Amino acid sequence: MKVVVTGGTGMIGRKLISSLLATPELTDRDGNKSEVTSITAFDVMPPDPPLPDDDRLSVVTGEISDTGAIASLIGDDTDAVFHLAAVVSAQAEEDFDLGMRVNLDGTRIILERCRALDHAPRVVYASSVAAFGGEMPDVINDTVTPNPQTTYGVTKVIGEYLIDDYSRKGFIDGRALRLPTIVVRPGRPNKAASTWASSIMREPLAGHSAVCPVTEESKMWMLSPRRVVEAFRHAQVLDSDAWGPHRVVNLPGITGSVTESLQALSRAGGNSARALVSFEHDPFIQDIVDGWANTFVTPRGDAMGFTADADLDEIVSVFLEDDLEGQHAYYE
Numbered sequence: 001m002k003v004v005v006t007g008g009t010g011m012i013g014r015k016l017i018s019s020l021l022a023t024p025e026l027t028d029r030d031g032n033k034s035e036v037t038s039i040t041a042f043d044v045m046p047p048d049p050p051l052p053d054d055d056r057l058s059v060v061t062g063e064i065s066d067t068g069a070i071a072s073l074i075g076d077d078t079d080a081v082f083h084l085a086a087v088v089s090a091q092a093e094e095d096f097d098l099g100m101r102v103n104l105d106g107t108r109i110i111l112e113r114c115r116a117l118d119h120a121p122r123v124v125y126a127s128s129v130a131a132f133g134g135e136m137p138d139v140i141n142d143t144v145t146p147n148p149q150t151t152y153g154v155t156k157v158i159g160e161y162l163i164d165d166y167s168r169k170g171f172i173d174g175r176a177l178r179l180p181t182i183v184v185r186p187g188r189p190n191k192a193a194s195t196w197a198s199s200i201m202r203e204p205l206a207g208h209s210a211v212c213p214v215t216e217e218s219k220m221w222m223l224s225p226r227r228v229v230e231a232f233r234h235a236q237v238l239d240s241d242a243w244g245p246h247r248v249v250n251l252p253g254i255t256g257s258v259t260e261s262l263q264a265l266s267r268a269g270g271n272s273a274r275a276l277v278s279f280e281h282d283p284f285i286q287d288i289v290d291g292w293a294n295t296f297v298t299p300r301g302d303a304m305g306f307t308a309d310a311d312l313d314e315i316v317s318v319f320l321e322d323d324l325e326g327q328h329a330y331y332e
């Protein structure tokens, strides 16, 4: 079966592709287990560092809002699409037009292309806990209505509604995951307002200093890269019936404060690692982070078989096992 990954050279896209190459099994258009024989990574950025050299993988560099490029990318031979391409939170906040073009128009173009096929492909969509905002209960459960307070969150929620409606109409078999903040993110800091949550663990564990722009009490809803890749794969293979008419799920995660993250850092890297983190308050970032939901109960996601990391120590271990070695290249 043929699989397309948009945002395929991004952090999660790369990890998903590596996982699919290592364990090439998903569910095809008929709902049967099937071997993944072809993966296309689509992204506006070429892969850096390169993606694995593998005959089953091709990389297409292009713009998600280019209807012609998407028509060439997704065809009647495409069984599954993982739609991950997006501009992240702070970038969409700074540049409204870019956020709308990439996150909203791009998603609509992907869905319209899928609708034009001779079958309804499985589409897995990356949404975000940025769906929630404004007045919220202390604990978000599965019935809380999204009320995003950023352009990024708005585009993600509109994408969710489109996934629901295109699925209801039978144009696609869609699935949308509201991702926690993915920590520890390997590579360089990005333009997400949450980028510090990874930096304060990643940089010290690699022997470099990091600056935390928010207070020690600030909390985040988190999941490791390993678990999120498992979640994308699991979402793709779940039966349609498991989703029902509402195609969106809040992924399980764990709540961690800056203090707790730094304690996990000390346990893994000692006091010398902890000493590499300093604080420099940034009210712009603090405001965005304070507006995010950070504590959830996720009975729907749990019942569907999605899983969270056990604790922050597991999150740190995943980074040490999967990414620390490759991380050193980013400081050269």
Ligand SMILES: NC(=O)c1ccc[n+]([C@@H]2O[C@H](COP(=O)([O-])OP(=O)(O)OC[C@H]3O[C@@H](n4cnc5c(N)ncnc54)[C@H](O)[C@@H]3O)[C@@H](O)[C@H]2O)c1
Residues within 6 Å of the ligand: 006, 007, 008, 009, 010, 011, 012, 013, 042, 043, 044, 045, 062, 063, 064, 065, 083, 084, 085, 086, 087, 088, 102, 126, 127, 128, 129, 179, 180, 181, 182, 183, 190
């Ligand atoms: N990482 C997180 O903490 C997190 C949390 C919630 C939701 N998400 C969502 O998960 C998805 C993947 O996140 P990630 O962490 O891998 O982000 P990322 O920024 O590493 O990857 C996104 C990719 O999209 C690509 N892209 C941006 N504009 C594009 C365009 N115009 N055309 C084609 N490609 C374009 C980027 O080049 C990038 O490679 C995104 O949709 C993101 O919004 C991520």
